[in-house]
Structures are given as C-alpha cells and as structure tokens.
Amino acid sequence: MASPGSGPTADVLSGTSTVVLTAAEGKAGSNFPPFDASTFAPQLVWLAITFGLLYLVMSRVALPRVASVLAERRERIQRDLAEAERLKAETDAALAAYEKALSDARGKAQGLAKGMRDKVASETDRERRRVDEANAVRLAETEARIADTKSKALANVDQLATDTASAIVERLIGHQVSSDDVRHAVSGPRPLTPA
Template sequence: MFVTQAFAQDGETTDHQPVTAEGANVTHHEGTISPDEHGEGFPPFNPEYFPSQLLWLAITFGVFYWLLKTVIMPRIGGILENRRDRIALDLEAAERMRSDADEAKAAYEQELTEARNRAHSIAQDARETAKADAEKERKRLDAELDEKLEAAQARIGEVKRSALGEVDGIARDVTDTILRQVANIEASQDEIASAVNQAGS
C-alpha cells in the first residue's frame, strides 16, 4: 500500500482510515481470515495428499534400505571384520611376545645360575690354589730357614772351635809367662800344653 502525499502531510484522514494511492479508503478485517483467502491449510496435514506421501515414504524407505543393505552395512561389516582381525593379530602378537619374554626370563635365570656356579667353582679353585701356593711357599721358607740355621750352626761351631783354639794358645802363653817370670821355672811347650789340657778337662 502507498500513502498519499496529502495523508502523509496531514497525518490522518477524517475517518482515521488509511488512503490508497487511488484515494479509496482501506478497511481492516477483524477476526479470523477465511480459508478462501489463503488456500486450504498446510499440505502434509491435508488428507488429500496422504496417498502420495505414503508412496514417497515407501520409495524413500526402500532406497534407504537398499543403500543400507548394499553399501553401508557391508562397509560397516568390513570395518568390524578388519578391526576383529587386527585385534586377533594384536592378541596373537602379545601372546607370542609374552611367550618370548618367558623364555628369555627362563634362559636368563638359567644363565645366572650357571654363572653363579662358575663363580663359586672359580672361587673354590682360587682358594685351593692359593692354599697350595701358600703351603709350597711355607715349605720353601722352612727349607731355606733350615739351611740357614744349619749354616749358622756350622759357623757357630767353627767360631767356637777357633775361639777355643785361641783360648788354648792364650792359656799356654799365660802359663809359660807365669812359670818363667813368677816361679822362675823353665818348662817346654809340650809340658805346658799337657798341663793346660789337663786343667781344661
């Protein structure tokens, strides 16, 4: 609707109704609007269109069911099958790894036991070898000490015999000097030696 220039300037008409461009008054309809003015209502709720709606519903459902059966479900089934196979392979690999780990653990424990036994045997052999070496060294030292002791005893005997020989000479000289200077007695060396020997025995 267009408002005339005169109505726009005056602000209102005499009967307070809008005026069209042709100058005619436009009346307002109060109350409800008849169906003849705006059609027959919302089409999906019209019973006249129910058969076509049911037909298109059946067609749509059939197409959807066909897509679901031939395209969507096989893909979902393939995905589930692949997932199931992958899970089975993962479980098999995990079981194999667990078995390998158990075997490795058993082998490690066996090697550890063998290593402990070898270490114990080596330590026992080392103790026996050290004991034998110590015994051999002790025997060698005992033999050296015996030899040195025998040599020392022989040396002591020689020194003793030498000292005794010197004592006898000193005793004969002293005896000769005493007899000559004190007693004014002349005696031969044989007599003096015989006297010294008798006195020493």
C-alpha cells in the same frame, strides 16, 4: 476427530489466525491437514521412493562399510592382543633362560674359584715345606760352623792365655818359665809345685 483439534486452538488464538484457519478449511477437503485424504497419495508415493532409496543405500553401501570397518578393527585388536601375548611368553622364556644362565655361570665361577683356591693352597704348602726343609739344612750347617768356629776360638784362647801368662811371668820374675808349665797352669787347676 478433526473438530476438537481445531476448536481449542481457534479459541486461544487471535482473530486473524482464525480467519486464516477457516480460509484453509474452505480450500482443503478436511479442515485438519493430517486427515486430508487428497494429500495421502503423493505422500505415500514419495515415502515409498525415499524410504526405498534409504533402505537400498543403507543395506547395500553404508551398513556393510561400517560393519567391515568394525570387523577389521575387532580383528586387528584380537591380532594385536595375540601378538602381545606371544611377545610376553617370549619375554618370559628369555627371562627364565637368562636366570638359568646366570645361576649356571655363578655355580661355574664358584667351582672355578674353589679349584683355583685349592691349587694355590697346595702350591703354597709345597713351597713352604720346601723352604722349611732348605732352612733346616742351612740351620744345621750354620750350627755346625758355629760349633767349629767356637772350638777353634776356644783353642786360640788357650794359646793366647799361655802366651800372655808367660809374658807376664817373665816380666814379674825376670826369667823365662817353660812353656809347658805355663800351659799347665793356664789350662787347668793343678796342685802348686814349689818353684
């Protein structure tokens, strides 16, 4: 197994390297270093030392440290997610409470407004009725006063007409006529009597 390893390489390389190779072959037990049994013992000893040390460092120190960091991070993420979930539920509850309060307030406001509207309407009605009644009374009073004044005025008109007529007649015929005659003549049509 050693000869095919060195054979082709010797062919492809220049003469100097072949010389080096053969010199190395002469010195060592085998001409192919990986199969040189004299190097086995120190390699195995140092492999045991170094690999054993690596295993100790990894299993005792390095890997538990990584594991704890990873576990801590996983735990933290879990905790944060749970916290976020809780906060979201809280927000939802608050939102629902707000919505409910809002709709309650709206209903209450509507009720209040309706009550107020009804109250105002009834008060207005009452006021209107009162004013109407008062107006009706005053109207009746006024009407009565007008009727009274009218009849008074009409009576005055009769007197005025009688006075005026007697004055006119006196001027026309030159002497006085009895006021009774004049009154009769003014106040109503009657058959003419010869004067």
